[in-house]
Amino acid sequence: MLQVTHTPPAVEVGAGAQARPALSVVVPVCNEEGSVHPLVRELVAVLEGIGVTYEIVLVDDGSRDATWEQITRLAAAMPAVIGVSLSRNFGHQRALLAGLQLARGQAVVSMDGDLQHPPELIPSLYEAWRQGYKVVNTQRRDEEVASAFKRFTSRYFYKLFSVLAEVPMAEGNSDFRLLDRTAVDALVNLKAAELFLRGAVQWLGLPATVVPFQPERRIHGSSKYTLRKMLSFAGDAIISFSTKPLRIGIWLGIATSLLAFVEIAYVLARYFRGETVSGWASTVGILSFLFGVLFIILGIIGSYLAWIHQSLQNRPTVIIRDSVNLPRT
Known part of the structure; x- marks a missing residue:
């Protein structure tokens, strides 16, 4: 138009x-x-x-x-x-x-x-x-x-x-x-x-x-x-x-969940062996990684929403x- x-x-x-x-x-x-x-x-x-x-x-x-x-x-x-x-x-x-x-x-x-x-x-x-x-x-x-x-x-x-x-x-x-x-x-x-x-x-x-x-x-x-x-x-x-970039969040979510499960299993194994578990560094690292993934996914979703918003405005x-x-x- x-x-x-x-x-x-x-x-x-x-x-x-x-x-x-x-x-x-x-x-x-x-x-x-x-x-x-x-x-x-x-x-x-x-x-x-x-x-x-x-x-x-x-x-x-x-x-x-x-x-x-x-x-x-x-x-x-x-x-x-x-x-x-x-x-x-x-x-x-x-x-x-x-x-x-x-x-x-x-x-x-x-x-x-x-x-x-x-x-x-x-x-x-x-x-x-x-x-x-x-x-x-x-x-x-x-x-x-x-x-x-x-x-x-x-x-x-x-x-x-x-x-x-x-x-x-x-x-x-x-x-x-x-x-x-x-x-x-x-x-x-x-x-x-x-x-x-x-x-x-x-x-x-x-x-x-x-x-x-x-x-x-x-x-x-x-x-x-x-x-x-x-x-x-x-x-x-x-x-x-x-639409595949939108599905990246699913796969990253699965991957990070698996990593978190492995980390939890490792911590529990050490705990039941009576070993001292110092988890501050790993906890901060995992949280930083997860927040990074979250913001990437939000950015991807935001890009699609912006594209939809511009399309709906029906400008020439x-x-x-x-x-x-x-x-x-």
Whole structure:
């Protein structure tokens, strides 16, 4: 659900604005003033080469630089470029979901705006879609581009997610993909406070294939994903698709009960042998451990309750502050 704070003007544009275009490309951007123009230039060249009607949906996720100004200039020169500016930074996943809600194509490609997702891969994605796949994922092979820390955290996040979640996910899965209209309509109708799109796409269970790619090196700016954002992203992903963390309390409770039983048996055995039992150190240690476990469990429960609370508030996905070339529906 989107909320618009202004009435966009009706527009008549080329590249199939009134009828649904064959292909939409959705790109969330944040502080990418140096990348927007070359990205759109490459996209137009690739899409013209495919020879289908198209639209390019650029979602400005609360940029503080001249990203929006660049988008408006591009939209003025190219009617196939649709731009929306969000009222603040809502986060990559929400900005991407907003773009999917606005996209009208029979097939929709989503990709990042930092030029690390190569536009020249789009024809391969489109061809796979024409073969009948409803979802065409991509898989990063970024040994030469990503840092050792990024590769390590990414590898073990996907391993952990596959263990905890209801749906498996391959290492290197990204938000660079093509979705059939069926998949897009299903995704935008899912109800969640913080939707983890990579997991949601897998959850749909539609016929899918994978196209590997080598990400390009970032030319302008730096990554917007700090360690804090990555941890928050991972937490939202797991909470969205797994209830197993809630069951951790059961197993920890069983384990600590067994340890406590062993400790009690040990103390009683020494007592009946007439030995002096000095239990202050062990008692304090056990209590500290149990309280630590208790607070961990409370934290996990609190995270789920917060997620449920946000979902029940039924807030719009994003607030659109401004738009350009946005067709009326």
